[in-house]
Amino acid sequence: MVNVKNPVHKIYYYNDEELDGAGDVGHHSAHKIRSHKNSRRHRAAAANADGKLRFEPEPYSKKLELNSSGKIHCKVAGGVSPTVQWYLNDQDPLPEGVTSANGTLVVAEAARRHAGQYTCKAVDGEDTITSKINLDVVVSPRVIEPSQGEQRHARVGSQIVLNCRATGDPLPATQWDRNRTMLKLHQDGVDAEDAVNASTARVLVLNNGTLLIRNATEQDSDRYGCIAGNAAGLARNELLLIVHPEDEMPTSESSGVGGKAVVVSISVAGAYMLLVLALMLYCRRRRLNRRQRGEKEELEMAEGREKLVEEEDKKVGNGAPAPNGRLLPHDRDSGADNSEVSAISRASKKSGQYDHLAVPRSLLVDQITLGRGEFGEVSLAKIDLCQVKKLRNKDYAETEPKMAHVLVKALTSKDEVLLAEFRRQLELFTRVRHENIARLIGLCNEMEPHCMLLEHTDWGDLKNSRMLLHDWPRTGLLIET
Incomplete structure (x- = not known):
């Protein structure tokens, strides 16, 4: 991080032109800018002069996506030393997973039980102000039919049924568009299911969101979008409708996009499982080799210690014998102690840099x-x-x-x-x-x-x-x- 210790120079601009402090236009513009800033300061000072306890700004209701986190701020101005606290409803304690810190309502992971009315209460001596907001926990809409990029093939003169189904909370409303232009009732032969001319309309929008096209023509070929929307947002999936003459209808093989997608999905899943299995076998083999190598090293160390004891026994036997003809325990462990001391000294040297x-x-x-x-x-x-x-x-x-x-x-x-x-x-x-x-x-x-x-x-x-x-x-x- 590089920090600036002192500013060097300032240049002001007005209408994308550099201002000259000696010029009339520059002087007037700079004066206008300073006057605007001073007026804002005076207004802020006048607003705070009375010292009355108030919210700045007023807390507002919020919608949170299910399992997401969020914050609602409650800022207070005026007073001497006000304390700010959130409550469920009027005075109820906050539910589990919802906390209040420094006037901020914090939701760690939004659940349906967290939805409801919350009250921000600010107290300064005998002055008390409250503000209520609503917290809604929603689920963003998701279009499940048609699938994105789907292709539909039909013959001229046939009846086409395009389903539009979506999920979300609250339940989303659905609407069809053609090439991103909304399909409006009583326009281009489009009508609703309950309309008077529903039996004769060529394009009919059913109450369940289905789009019905009767006596299809080649002009009906286009991109159709299913739009789903609720309080959490909007979602849109688009399909391509192709209307063919009877003698040009593609074979089932070429139009089986869904079958191809299933085959591709199965192939990818199989490759992923093979990869996971290969990684598991590789990790298991490495653990086994490491364990064998460790056991071998421990065995070699044990054999080396035994040889060292035998050599020391022989030396003691030729000179002054030790008790029981063996090294004293602290003599045997002195090598380990020295290694530990050397390791500690190395660590201290590294930390002392x-x-x-x-x-x-x-x-x-x-x-x-x-x-x-x-x-x-x-x-x-x-x-x-x-x-x-x-x-x-x-x-x-x-x-x-x-x-x-x-x-x-x-x-x-x-x-x-x-x-x-x-x-x-x-x-x-x-x-x-x-x-x-x-x-x-x-x-x-x-x-x-x-x-x-x-x-x-x-x-x-x-x-x-x-x-x-x-x-x-x-x-x-x-x-x-």
């Missing part, structure tokens, strides 16, 4: 939490840079405190990928030294969680400061557009 960055956590003062970041909590604190320099250089003579703000990034995650990224950022900031890039102050690693201390920048990072590089190779200026 950042000791030159170590900063005691006790130097951090006035620490406040800003939020959560990539690795865990991110907070802002103050630190005495003179004390940090004394840790790096014992001969540093300056004693007057020099307090500075630092950004504290805590590593609370145990994920290996995030641990590697944390180390990568440490190494990156250790190598990079530039006056326009935030410096790495140190690392608090005497206890968990480990914390990376970075120089705090008033203007934030390049990603969120809406700054662009302009003429960088020529001037090196940062220009705000």
